[in-house]
Amino acid sequence: MKNEELYALLRRRGVLWPSAEIYGGTQGLYDYGPLGFALKRRVEEAWAAWFVGLSHDYHLIEPAEILPEAVVRASGHLENFTDPEVTCESCHSVFRAETVLEKVRPEGVDGLTPAQIGEILSSNHVKCPTCASLALSVPRPFNLMFGLDWGVTGKERAYLRPETAQGSYLSFSRMWDVGRRALPLGIAVIGKAYRNEIAPRQVLFRMRAFTQAELQIFFDPAGFSVPFDRVRDELLPVLRVDRRERGEEAPELVRAGDLVASGGLPEFYVYHLVHTVRFFRDVLGYPADRIRLFEKSDKERAFYNRIQFDVEVRLESLSGYKELGAVHYRGDYDLSRHSQGSGKDLSVHPTGREPLLPHVLELTFGVDRNIWGLSDLHLGTEGERTLWKLPSYLAPVAVGVFPLIAKEHAPYALALADELAALGIPAQYDAGSSIGKRYARMDEAGTPFCLTVDGETLAEGPTKDTVTLRFRDTRTQERVARTDLAARILPALRPPRPART
RNA sequence: GCGGGCAUAGUGUAGUCUGGUAUCACAUAGGCUUGCCAAGCCUAUAACCCGGGUUCAAAUCCCGGUGCCCGCACCA
Structure with missing residues (x-):
C-alpha cells in the first residue's frame, strides 16, 4: 500500500x-x-x-x-546536536555551515564562533548552493533539542x-x-x-x-x-x-x-x-x-x-x-x-x-x-478481504465474541466475553450488523480469533456449551468447549523469549 | 527551509476551469428480513482546512496562513 x-x-x-x-x-x-x-x-x-x-x-x-x-x-548533545545554520537572504534556503564551507574549510567549523564563521564566509566569497547569491547570513545556532525554562527564575x-x-x-x-x-x-x-x-x-x-x-x-x-x-x-x-x-x-x-x-x-x-x-x-x-x-x-x-x-x-x-x-x-x-x-x-x-x-x-x-x-x-488485501496478519501476541484485540443471532444468543456471548477478559484475554463483543461483517471488522483489526455462540451452544446435547472458534488467516472453524477456550487461546498470546544461555 | 502538487461527511470521491439549493459509494447508527463469512430493503447521522478580500451571491475567483504528498536540504 x-x-x-x-x-x-x-x-x-x-x-x-x-x-x-x-x-x-x-x-x-x-x-x-x-x-x-x-x-x-x-x-x-x-x-x-x-x-x-x-x-x-x-x-x-x-x-x-x-x-x-x-x-x-x-553527553555531547549540547555541542553536537547544535549545528550552526546559515540562511540565504535571497532565496531563504537553510544550510548547515559545515556543508557550505566544505571546500574552503575541510577541517570543519567546530570551536568557531558564529562571527568567525561569518567572517570566513564573506572573505572567501562563498555563494549560496541553491541560487548562487552572496547573501548568506551570519550563522545562528540550531539545536535539535527542546530547551525548557527551568525553575522560578527561568534562567536555568x-x-x-x-x-x-x-x-x-x-x-x-x-x-x-x-x-x-x-x-x-x-x-x-x-x-x-x-x-x-x-x-x-x-x-x-x-x-x-x-x-x-x-x-x-x-x-x-x-x-x-x-x-x-x-x-x-x-x-x-x-x-x-x-x-x-x-x-x-x-x-x-x-x-x-x-x-x-x-x-x-x-x-x-x-x-x-x-x-x-x-x-x-x-x-x-x-x-x-x-x-x-x-x-x-x-x-x-x-x-x-x-x-x-x-x-x-x-x-x-x-x-x-x-x-x-x-x-x-x-x-x-x-x-x-x-x-x-x-x-x-x-x-x-x-x-x-x-x-x-x-x-x-x-x-x-x-x-x-x-x-x-x-x-x-x-x-493488506486478499481478494475482497482486508486483513491485518499480526502475530497473535501483538494483536490489539485477541478474540472477538459474537452471538450468531443477537436476540437469542447475546446474554451467553456477553458473559463469555466477560469471562475471557477476566482471564486476561483482550476480548471484544460485537453484535452489530451481520456475522460476516463482524468477521471482516475483526480481520481488519488484526484479531486472530473469533468465537461465535450459536443455537448448538445453548441446546441440550453433546454440543452444549461449545462455540465455534474461527481463525483469521484461514477462516477455518472448529467447535471448542467453553472450558477449553482459555487453554487454546492463551499460549498464542505470549510473546516469544530468546533461548537463555 | 526551498521548489512542485494537493486539501469537499469517518473513508474514497463528483462539483472548481465557466460563482447560484454540494454528487455518489463504502463505513457508522436504528428498523425489517436473513442466520457462519462485507447479502437485501427502509431510515438516520455526517463535509466544502482556517482567516481575510472581491461579489447581490464563493466549495468555485484573489491574498495570507495551516496541514499533507513528492523532490532537494536536514536526519543524535
Missing part, C-alpha cells in the same frame, strides 16, 4: 491520527487511538520479553524525561531528552549498587524522546515526540562472553561499508561466524546482531528478505559510536529501506563523559578484579516506526 493509503486506513480504524487535529494538526505529533495504543503496548511488551529476557541481569527502569543542562553538556536551562539512553547512563552507578554488582549489567528503558526536527515527514518516521525502546548493556571491555557457538551458523543479511562503496544496495547473507573470523567484528557484537535480526524476523514477523543490516561508515556514525549497524526493513509504503532499529557499540564514551561532567568516578570494582570503566553496547528500537512497519508489512 502507498503511504497515504495506509495512513488513511489507520486513521479510519482509529489506530492513530494527527495531534491537535481540530486545530489543523501539529507537524510531527500524532495521537494513538484504541487499536494503536493497544498494539504499541504489545510491541513494547514483546520487545521487553525478548531483549530484557536475554539475561537475568537486565532490567527495565523509568528515568526522567527532562535532563538538566549539565547532563546534555557532558533544562532539556527534553533527545534519546532515552542518557537516563540509563545516569542510573548506572545506582543500578550497580542495588544490583548484584556483576557485569554484564543491562538497563532497559521504554519511553519518549523529543527532537525538534526541521522537517517532520512520513507520519511515524520523523516525529517530534516518539517512543524508543533501548537496552544499554554495560560490560567488561576485557571480555564480554557470549554463547557464540549457538549462533555461529546463523546467516545475517549484511551490507557492509566496502560493498556499499561499490554501489551495492542489496544485503548479502553472511554466516555470523564469518563476520567474526574474517569480518573483523567482535563475537559479542555479532551475537547481538543475531538476536536483533531474530526479533525482527521471528517475533515481529517481518519477511527475512526485507531485512538488511546496514553498516555505517566512520563519517556516518553518530559521534559516540565505534561500530554501528542499522536494522533496516524495506517498506512498500515508503518505497525503500527504512531504519527501524540499530546496534551501537558506544565504547566507554558515555560513562567517561559523565564521569568527567559530574566529577563522580563511575568505574566499578567487580570482585577479584581491578576497577574498570564498563563499555556499552546499545540495542535501540523505534517503537513508532515499527508500528508503521507492522502496518505496512502485515496489513
Whole structure:
C-alpha cells in the first residue's frame, strides 16, 4: 500500500491520527487511538520479553524525561546536536555551515564562533548552493533539542531528552549498587524522546515526540562472553561499508561466524546482531528478505559510536529501506563523559578484579516506526478481504465474541466475553450488523480469533456449551468447549523469549 | 527551509476551469428480513482546512496562513 493509503486506513480504524487535529494538526505529533495504543503496548511488551529476557541481569527502569543542562553538556548533545545554520537572504534556503564551507574549510567549523564563521564566509566569497547569491547570513545556532525554562527564575536551562539512553547512563552507578554488582549489567528503558526536527515527514518516521525502546548493556571491555557457538551458523543479511562503496544496495547473507573470523567484528557484537535480526524476523514477523543490516561508515556514525549497524526493513509504503532499529557499540564514551561532567568516578570494582570503566553496547528500537512497519508489512488485501496478519501476541484485540443471532444468543456471548477478559484475554463483543461483517471488522483489526455462540451452544446435547472458534488467516472453524477456550487461546498470546544461555 | 502538487461527511470521491439549493459509494447508527463469512430493503447521522478580500451571491475567483504528498536540504 502507498503511504497515504495506509495512513488513511489507520486513521479510519482509529489506530492513530494527527495531534491537535481540530486545530489543523501539529507537524510531527500524532495521537494513538484504541487499536494503536493497544498494539504499541504489545510491541513494547514483546520487545521487553525478548531483549530484557536475554539475561537475568537486565532490567527495565523509568528515568526522567527532562535532563538538566549539565547532563546534555557532558553527553555531547549540547555541542553536537547544535549545528550552526546559515540562511540565504535571497532565496531563504537553510544550510548547515559545515556543508557550505566544505571546500574552503575541510577541517570543519567546530570551536568557531558564529562571527568567525561569518567572517570566513564573506572573505572567501562563498555563494549560496541553491541560487548562487552572496547573501548568506551570519550563522545562528540550531539545536535539535527542546530547551525548557527551568525553575522560578527561568534562567536555568533544562532539556527534553533527545534519546532515552542518557537516563540509563545516569542510573548506572545506582543500578550497580542495588544490583548484584556483576557485569554484564543491562538497563532497559521504554519511553519518549523529543527532537525538534526541521522537517517532520512520513507520519511515524520523523516525529517530534516518539517512543524508543533501548537496552544499554554495560560490560567488561576485557571480555564480554557470549554463547557464540549457538549462533555461529546463523546467516545475517549484511551490507557492509566496502560493498556499499561499490554501489551495492542489496544485503548479502553472511554466516555470523564469518563476520567474526574474517569480518573483523567482535563475537559479542555479532551475537547481538543475531538476536536483533531474530526479533525482527521471528517475533515481529517481518519477511527475512526485507531485512538488511546496514553498516555505517566512520563519517556516518553518530559521534559516540565505534561500530554501528542499522536494522533496516524495506517498506512498500515508503518505497525503500527504512531504519527501524540499530546496534551501537558506544565504547566507554558515555560513562567517561559523565564521569568527567559530574566529577563522580563511575568505574566499578567487580570482585577479584581491578576497577574498570564498563563499555556499552546499545540495542535501540523505534517503537513508532515499527508500528508503521507492522502496518505496512502485515496489513493488506486478499481478494475482497482486508486483513491485518499480526502475530497473535501483538494483536490489539485477541478474540472477538459474537452471538450468531443477537436476540437469542447475546446474554451467553456477553458473559463469555466477560469471562475471557477476566482471564486476561483482550476480548471484544460485537453484535452489530451481520456475522460476516463482524468477521471482516475483526480481520481488519488484526484479531486472530473469533468465537461465535450459536443455537448448538445453548441446546441440550453433546454440543452444549461449545462455540465455534474461527481463525483469521484461514477462516477455518472448529467447535471448542467453553472450558477449553482459555487453554487454546492463551499460549498464542505470549510473546516469544530468546533461548537463555 | 526551498521548489512542485494537493486539501469537499469517518473513508474514497463528483462539483472548481465557466460563482447560484454540494454528487455518489463504502463505513457508522436504528428498523425489517436473513442466520457462519462485507447479502437485501427502509431510515438516520455526517463535509466544502482556517482567516481575510472581491461579489447581490464563493466549495468555485484573489491574498495570507495551516496541514499533507513528492523532490532537494536536514536526519543524535
